[in-house]
Amino acid sequence: MEQQKQEIMEKARQLGVKFVRLQFTDVLGVLKNVAIPVEQLEKALDGELMFDGSSIHGFTRIHESDMYLRPDPNTFTIFPWRPRDGAVARLICDVYNPDGSPFAGCPRQTLRRVLAEAKKMGYTMYVGPELEFFLFHVDNEGRPLLETHDQAGYFDLAPVDKGENARREIVMALEEMGFEIEMSHHEVAPGQHEIDFKYSDALDCADKIVTFKFVVRTIAQRHGLHATFMPKPVFGINGSGMHTNQSLFKNGENAFYDPSTPDQLSQECYYYVGGLLKHARALTAVTNSTVNSYKRLVPGYEAPVYLAWAQANRSALIRIPAKRGLSTRVELRNPDPSCNPYLALAAMLAAGLDGIKNKIQPPKQSEMDIYHLTTEQREEMGIPSLPGSLKEALDELKQDQVIINALGDHVFEKFVEAKTQEWDCYRMQVHEWEVREYLTKY
Amino acid sequence: MPRQHRVVIAINDDASRKNIGAMLQAAEFLIIGEATDGITALKLIRVRQPDLVIAEVFLPAMSGLELARIVSDDKLAPVVLISSNYDHATLEEAKLAGAFGYLVKPVGEASLIPTVEIALSNYSEVVRLEEQVKELQEKLETRKIVEKAKGILMHTLGLTEAEAFRKIQKQSMNKRISMRAVAEAIILAHSLD
Secondary structure (H helix, E strand, O other), X not given: OHHHHHHHXXXXXXXOEEEEEEEEEOOOOOEEEEEEEXXXXXXXXXXXXXXXXXXXXOOOOHHHOEEEEEEOHHHOEEOOOOOOOOEEEEEEEEEEOOOOOEOOOOHHHHHHHHHXXXXXXXXXXXXXXXXXXXXXXXXXXXXXXXXXXXXOOOOOOOOOOHHHHHHXXXXXXXXXXXXXXXXXXXXXXXXXXXXXXXXXXXXXXXXHHHHHHHHHHHHHHOOOEEEEOOOOOOOOOOOOOEEEEEEEEEOOEEOOEOOOOOOOEOHHXXXXXXXXXXXXXXXXXXXXXXXXXXXXXXXOOOOOOEOOEEOOOOOOOEEOOOOOHHHOXXXXXXXXXXXXXXXXXXXXXXXHHHHHHOOOOOOOOOOOOHHHOOHHHHHHHOOOXXXXXXXXXXXXXXXXXXXXXXXXXXXXXXXXXXXXXXHHHXXXXXXXXXXXXXXXXO | OOOOOEEEEEOOOHHHHHHHHHHHHHOOOEEEEEEOOHHHHHHHHHHHOOOEEEEEOOOOOOOHHHHHHHHHHOOOOOEEEEEOOOOHHHHHHHHHOOOOEEEEOOOOXXXXXXXXXXXXXXXXXXXXXXXXXXXXXXXXXXXXXXXXXXXXXXXXXXXXXXXXXXXXXXXXXXXXXXXXXXXXXXXXXXXXX
């Protein structure tokens, strides 16, 4: 630790770092920054920096507002966009109580706790996410539009899409920050992009997801564009998901792989899928945590709707890609990038582990296209749906003790409180659609 | 005839934008883009890669200062700012944003052309120096690493300094990789045991 600290201080000196941003997320997954001058870096690394937690959502009540930030030295990195007056570095932090105990409202600690439970069973979780997002134009007052094309026709020089340039720079910036980019391409919908990075252990991956969103937004802004991770920004075209590939490793081996079975999937893999499916409806509140998330989870846009699993079928909620050996993995397809990745990974892992602990057999695989079945056919086959709204998902969450335990009481309460408020606020609005539909009719 | 310098102008008010454009054209500059707001200017600069940017401090959507900061951070072009005032705070921000010149309205040819010419020449000097610094930093870093690797070889194989250096050099030539890479490999291998 002391050596790591010295290494970071040395690196900061060499790279001419002027400011360090200490980052952490609130319960809703919003990235928070405390910027300190480099002179305070040593103090920060010693975990002696305090901040006022009462100002941040889902943290504390006013009388317990002093919180300590303890940076994770493994997360030290320099932002590639380098101001003239010195580089800016960042460290992701865990939040601690003044008495030195982990703070219950810190999502990163929530994930750490569930990972430790997995470790006790001998498992390490690896995650590879596929993040989608839209790049939109902004108007000449700087407000984001839903436009993907530039109407002024200024940029006739770019052959296909202005997003390509911005995306290339996003990829370069991420690579400079130590991401291994596996793939980056334009998605189905106009203006929609996907960037996949190499899988890593769950904590590192969650850190990377929050970093990713931050980098994408920043670079887009520096190109005069607006990046959004909103799950369904435009009605009628595909929304943005965050398919989450996950696997468990035991003693350095992929625990989902078993060459001796016909499909080379281990019993643990089956149980893990069983656990995910059992808790899917409650899980969704965490992995798809906005009102808007449920407008993506509708039939017809490559998003999953029904609780089914399959090896090849892309309409299923869970897919097992064909790769075997070390790459054997389970792909959960409902999460979207508006979720808090720490909580989402914690909840998914807890669901899977519950499957393993209680030997939950998943239902039979559905290799047929479930989208095109009628409601009766689905009922006959016993295929339930994901929740249709945030409200429905929250109600499921409140009844699922496994997911509640994974979140911890503090996070669970704050989360449900904030999300119920969000739902109520939405519920009471009069939406454009209602006006269009009813104003002249009645 | 030397290559014409290519300029993007971002000024909100039509009259002064046209006026400045005309003065630059008369001085053999090529205007490759005009914008009335900061966002459009930023996109133009990214796509058309001008040699010089002239931007008003006050611009809608993204201020000239913010624009200058991004353009200078990403080393896209030198920016000359234009404003109707020169209060201390704005000047400080212009410095931080990395502006290469600052003109106060009304801008006449006699101040515009010299400012722009000096900005262009200073900018190319800065670019040259930055490259040099980077090169020297790399050399220094390589030397430090090779020194360390030499020390390891001298200590573990009982070589003289010259022999150790020769060994690294030879390996670098045989394997066709840089001396730095060889030195790094030696250090890494040494740290394992």
